Amino acid sequence: MTRVRLIKDRISGKLFLAFTLLSILLVVFVGIGLYGKSVPILRQSSLSHLLFSREWKPFKNRFGFLPYIAGSVLVTGLAILIALPLSLMTAVFISEYVPNRIKRLLVPFIDLLSGIPPVIYGVWGVLTIVPFIQDRIAPHFVEFSSGYSALAGGLVLAVMIFPLIISILLEVFGTVPQELRDASLSLGANQWETVYRVVLRKSAPGILAATVLAVSRALGETIAVLMVCGNQTAFPHSVLDPVYPLPALIANNYGDMMSIPLYDSALMLAALILFVIILLFNGLSRVVLYRLERRNNE
Amino acid sequence: MTFEAPHIRVQDLNVHIGDHHILKNISLDIPDKKITSFIGPSGCGKTTLLKTFNRLLDRNKEVRIGGRVLVDGEDIYGKDVEVTGMRRKMGLLSQRPFPLPMSIYDNIAYGPRIHGTRRKKELNGTVEHYLRATGLWEEVKDRLGSPATRLSIGQQQRLCLARGLAVEPEIILGDEPTSALDPLSTQRIEELFLQLKDRYTIVLVTHILRQARRLSDYIVFIYMGEIIEFGPTEEVLLDPKERLTREYVKGYIS
Numbered sequence: 001m002t003r004v005r006l007i008k009d010r011i012s013g014k015l016f017l018a019f020t021l022l023s024i025l026l027v028v029f030v031g032i033g034l035y036g037k038s039v040p041i042l043r044q045s046s047l048s049h050l051l052f053s054r055e056w057k058p059f060k061n062r063f064g065f066l067p068y069i070a071g072s073v074l075v076t077g078l079a080i081l082i083a084l085p086l087s088l089m090t091a092v093f094i095s096e097y098v099p100n101r102i103k104r105l106l107v108p109f110i111d112l113l114s115g116i117p118p119v120i121y122g123v124w125g126v127l128t129i130v131p132f133i134q135d136r137i138a139p140h141f142v143e144f145s146s147g148y149s150a151l152a153g154g155l156v157l158a159v160m161i162f163p164l165i166i167s168i169l170l171e172v173f174g175t176v177p178q179e180l181r182d183a184s185l186s187l188g189a190n191q192w193e194t195v196y197r198v199v200l201r202k203s204a205p206g207i208l209a210a211t212v213l214a215v216s217r218a219l220g221e222t223i224a225v226l227m228v229c230g231n232q233t234a235f236p237h238s239v240l241d242p243v244y245p246l247p248a249l250i251a252n253n254y255g256d257m258m259s260i261p262l263y264d265s266a267l268m269l270a271a272l273i274l275f276v277i278i279l280l281f282n283g284l285s286r287v288v289l290y291r292l293e294r295r296n297n298e
Numbered sequence: 299m300t301f302e303a304p305h306i307r308v309q310d311l312n313v314h315i316g317d318h319h320i321l322k323n324i325s326l327d328i329p330d331k332k333i334t335s336f337i338g339p340s341g342c343g344k345t346t347l348l349k350t351f352n353r354l355l356d357r358n359k360e361v362r363i364g365g366r367v368l369v370d371g372e373d374i375y376g377k378d379v380e381v382t383g384m385r386r387k388m389g390l391l392s393q394r395p396f397p398l399p400m401s402i403y404d405n406i407a408y409g410p411r412i413h414g415t416r417r418k419k420e421l422n423g424t425v426e427h428y429l430r431a432t433g434l435w436e437e438v439k440d441r442l443g444s445p446a447t448r449l450s451i452g453q454q455q456r457l458c459l460a461r462g463l464a465v466e467p468e469i470i471l472g473d474e475p476t477s478a479l480d481p482l483s484t485q486r487i488e489e490l491f492l493q494l495k496d497r498y499t500i501v502l503v504t505h506i507l508r509q510a511r512r513l514s515d516y517i518v519f520i521y522m523g524e525i526i527e528f529g530p531t532e533e534v535l536l537d538p539k540e541r542l543t544r545e546y547v548k549g550y551i552s
Contacts, residue, residue, distance in 0.1 A: 099359040179396045182354050183458070187409040187465050188386030197408070202399040 034275060037268035044262060050269065056233045058257070063266045065273060067235045071150065071243030072274070074236055075225060076218040078154025083162045084211060090162075091169035096195050107170065113163035122227035125156035130228055138240050146230065151239040153229035157221055161214040168213060172206030173199060205292045212285040216278050222247035246274045299516075299528050305330040305469060305499040306351060311365035313346055313355070320346050322523045324365070328516075333491060333500040335514035335531075337507065339551065343523040344503045348471050351501065352388045353381055369469070386413070389462025389498075391475040395454035397446035398461075402429075402438050405446045405457055409465035428460040432490060452483025459490060470494065472502040476509065488513055507547065511535055519543045 041050070041063060053064025094106055133155075134147030176199050184194040200207070230242020231252060250267050257263050304327035313321040321343045328334050336344035349355040353374060356363055366373045374384050386409075398405050406425040407415075415421055425442070429435040434456050438449070446457055455475065462470065472491070476484040491500055491513055504510050510517055510531070517534040519527045519542075527534055527543045538544045545551045 101359070177396060179392050179394070180398065182390065182392065183396045183398065183461075184408070185354060185357075185382075186352055186385050186388065186390035186471075187412065187462065188382045189409075189412050190382050193412055198398055 031272075031275060031279075034268055034272040038265055038272050041262050041265040041269050051273070054235050058260045058263050058266065061262060063262070063269075065246075065270065067233050068244055068246045068249050068270060069273065069277075070235055071229070072219060072245040072247070072277070074150045074239065074243055075153040075157060075229060075245050076215060078150060078239060079157035079161060079218045080211065080215055082154060082158035083165060083214065086158075087162050087165035087169060088207070091166045091173060092195055092199075094166070095170055095173035096191065096199065107167070110163045110166050110170075114167065118160065118221060118224040119227075121156055121160050122224035125152060125224060125228035129155050133240070142238070142240055145240045146242070148228060148230035148242050149240045150229060150236055150243040153225045153243065153245070154239070156224050156228050157218050160221065160224060161218055164217060165210050165214050168210040169203075169207065172203045172210065175206070176202045205289050208285060208289055208292065212282060212289075215281060219274065219278055219281075220247060222251050226251060246270050250274075299327065301327045301329045303330060304328055305370065306501070307366075307368040307371075308347075308350075309366040309368070311347075311350065311363070311367060313343075313350060313364075314362040315346075315358075316360050320523055321350075324525055326518065326525060326528065328499065328501060330499050331495060331497070332515040333495050333502060333513050334516045334518065335502045335504055335510040336518050336520055337504060337510050337546075338520035339546070340505065342520045344518075344520045345473050347520065348473055348501060348503050351469070351471060352385045352390060354385075354390075386465050387467050388469040388471050389459070389465070389467040391455070391459055391462065391470065391472040393474045394478040395451060395458045397449070397454050397457055400446065401443045402446045402449070402457065403442040405461050406464050408461065413465060424464055428464045431463060432456040432460040433486065434460060450483075452479050452486065455479060455483065455487060456490070459487070463494075467498070469499045469501065472500065472504075474503050474505065476504075476506075484509075507535065519546065521546070 044061065045063060050063060050065055051069070052066055053062070054066045055062045055064040056067060094103055094110075098106065129152050130147035132147070133149060133152050134145060137151070138145035138147065138149075180198055180202065181194055184198045185191075189197070225245055226248035229245065229248065231244045231248055232242040233244050234241070236243045250270050253263070254267050306326075306328040308324050308326040308328075311321055311324040312319070324347060336347060338344050346355065350363060350367055351369070351374075355361055356375075363375065367375060369384065369387065372379070398408055400408070403425055406428055407421045410421060410424050415424070426435060426439075429438065434453060437453060441448075446454065449457060455478075459470075459475075470491075476487050479487065488509065491502070494500065495515075502510070502513065514531050517527075517529065517531050518525055519534060519538075519540075521542050527538060527540045529539075534543060535547055538547055542551070
């Protein structure tokens, strides 16, 4: 009996290790796979040309990804810029100001929002955001805009990542011990001072982590963005210009136009670029997070 | 027992949390510049009573409080009470130390800064003064800028005491302030309390009878949300009048 238990114990440990390795290797395999498929185009053009050229002429074998990279960065940046302050304030309100009873009603509602399929956000964007930008916002700044723009993509994305950030932030604020708030209040601090100087400060690493997750999610979001951002290959000069983010490029063109030599490879490179951007961003934030945590705690 | 000019006077206090009647008809006078200890089994309501004094309890909307708590003769549950100013009168020391997520210096300077002290020189003086008052100065003077969480847990608790004193309170509330500490750190905190009682009214919650005996001038024995006995320390511990107190002091109930 004891021997059987011992063997089970040993096997289960090994099994967990195997599955952990498998999931880590999966990331590596995806990277290697994308790289392998991108090799033909990397042989043909230099990396710097691919990354920094604005010229996208597949028939002439010229593949400059800069418009797409810029599109992705612009849309994601806008989304974060809009969503982060709003979700921060909402999360602070729900966590610190709302009575528990109402909190229990609000939180499932927010979780529900993050469960809505992206395509619905896309349709909503086409029906409301795009015309709103075309009729109300764009006329103040440019002569003509169809409304399909980086701003539309940013707004729709912001609404999509909003519930995600809030629900992570609520978790983060929930880990701040009540006694820490009590300590601040008992010194005669008011609620705002306690939130600003203690709760937010204590939560800084968590807020950063939430932002990173939201950025990764926003960079990868495809369908909703693709439906509202215009999808024109040009380097954007304002947020009212149409953009063509990397995921939209891949989704719109993969399977079509495969007769063009190297097109397949170009799209794989687009995927690889997206993959590397997200990896780099996550890695970088790990470093910042580590520094922040070390400064704040042990 | 009643006192002529009690620092805190509790009148017919009733506290409900949800459906639970936590404190029942509490009336109590806490004398000025003495140490008064609340003793009683866990769950008897002694911590709840302590927390009604600085209105941290009623932040939770499920709590209902009836009756009056007068501090310096002013009802702290009255309509026009400025809660932050009232809380400032009372330093709070919790069961475990909770240093704020900032440096040692900023922990002490936190309160004074909130209350408007901006001048660096003045703040430096305050920080040094209260670190000295709690015996921490020599231990930390070379690393005032390092995070407060790097201190040992005993040092953290003394830091929390210093932080509370820095807003110049009149009352110190201690909620089992030594329960997470080792014996040596406990001793240091106890010594500090004895030094401080000349200038502050101290209210302690403790479940350690020997500690209550070492420190307090008066003892309140609370059982199931009611005050069973209140009197001078020696009287309550050595010659209790009530059967419940006697059983608790002897260790039959806990």
